[in-house]
Amino acid sequence: MTSRKPMIAGNWKMHNTIKESMELVKGLGEEIKDLDKNAMPEVVLAPVFTSLSSVNDKLVECGCKKMVLASQNCYYEPKGAFTGEVALSMLKEFESLEYVIIGHSERRQYFGESDEMINKKAIAILANGLKPIICCGETLEQREQGVTDSHIQKQITTALNEISAEDTAKSVIAYEPIWAIGTGKTCDSTEANRVIKMIRETVKNLKGENAANSMRILYGGSVKPETIEEQMAQSDIDGALVGGASLKADSFAKIIKGAMVKAAV
Numbered sequence: 001m002t003s004r005k006p007m008i009a010g011n012w013k014m015h016n017t018i019k020e021s022m023e024l025v026k027g028l029g030e031e032i033k034d035l036d037k038n039a040m041p042e043v044v045l046a047p048v049f050t051s052l053s054s055v056n057d058k059l060v061e062c063g064c065k066k067m068v069l070a071s072q073n074c075y076y077e078p079k080g081a082f083t084g085e086v087a088l089s090m091l092k093e094f095e096s097l098e099y100v101i102i103g104h105s106e107r108r109q110y111f112g113e114s115d116e117m118i119n120k121k122a123i124a125i126l127a128n129g130l131k132p133i134i135c136c137g138e139t140l141e142q143r144e145q146g147v148t149d150s151h152i153q154k155q156i157t158t159a160l161n162e163i164s165a166e167d168t169a170k171s172v173i174a175y176e177p178i179w180a181i182g183t184g185k186t187c188d189s190t191e192a193n194r195v196i197k198m199i200r201e202t203v204k205n206l207k208g209e210n211a212a213n214s215m216r217i218l219y220g221g222s223v224k225p226e227t228i229e230e231q232m233a234q235s236d237i238d239g240a241l242v243g244g245a246s247l248k249a250d251s252f253a254k255i256i257k258g259a260m261v262k263a264a265v
Ligand code: 13P
Pocket: 011, 104, 176, 180, 181, 182, 183, 184, 220, 221, 222, 223, 241, 242, 243, 244, 245
């Protein structure tokens, strides 16, 4: 039995100028305008920093609250001499921004984000009244070595350090096997569900059953309109973190619609 509201989040990564972002959000608005909000999953858009303001204004102006925003990153210090970083007080200025993605494998790989840093970010995000989407996942090498579960357990245990059960329940985890990101090679949905169940068990051991059962855990990695229904049919997959297929209004709308069966249950 679950009462977790499904979530479909689009991570636009380093794509889209302001103009392109506005075209995408407008197109998406058109595609989903006839959908019943109560039957929809929670839809989250994560544009680049430079597009957040314009997309936020558009969402506020439309007033339909069918989509909310996530930032792709943040810094944990409140302000100061941290050139190039963005503070949570600045992200909170956007009325429709509710989530911050942290620990994406691309940030870990290219920008040296460590589990400890991700933990500091998660604590700061929650302290500011926002919710983290904490990414985790294994490389192909780790999978082949049979260390997938232990690697992810470590990522999650460190990321949730000193976070209360109540705050854990509000947080979201995205399981993104690195070998499935941007490769077209989707992880088999029963295997994705197995790993997600293992993550939920880890959360239960750390923070208790209530937090584990309330927390949404998404799958990410080459999610497409053709894969979403099977993924959502799995017991523990609460939604998707979508990269490439979130960059086109029609394919992202198909993914949202594909998740509606579960959302309506
Ligand atoms: P793709 O959907 O392009 O594989 O990207 C997944 C991802 O990294 C989302 O954060």
